[in-house]
Amino acid sequence: MIRRFLTNFFQGRNGFDNIARAAWWVLLVFLLLSLIPGWFGFVCEFVVLALTVYIWWRVCSKNIYKRSRENAKYLELTAAFRTKFRDFKTRFSMRKDYKFFTCPTCHSILRVPRGKGKVQITCTKCGNRFSGKT
Ligand SMILES: [Zn+2]
Incomplete structure (x- = not known):
């Protein structure tokens, strides 16, 4: 029942792409930072909220063509960095x-x-x- 609902729901929607995943990690960082008392933590809470909305919007977006183009652009822009990171991991191992x-x-x-x-x-x-x- 739930499974069918989810399958139907994500049918024709963008889903959890690379940008959503990256945003998720950023969200976790800000979630930790939001524990800092004072105005800084307060601002971080807002960032967490904004990112949550953004991720949901992205995952649920029905404009798959536009989202996948954004995702491709993101992958292109971060390619050098991701290669470096992968190399670093191999070298470390x-x-x-x-x-x-x-x-x-x-x-x-x-x-x-x-x-x-x-x-x-x-x-x-x-x-x-x-x-x-x-
Ligand atoms: Zn050389």
């Missing part, structure tokens, strides 16, 4: 076995096994050579 160097010439990231002492690193992209401590 491999930090015990590898050390990462940035090529001074082309700025590409190079992975070198740890514990080899001082080594000569040759960039795989541009062929530049530099030394580093692993």
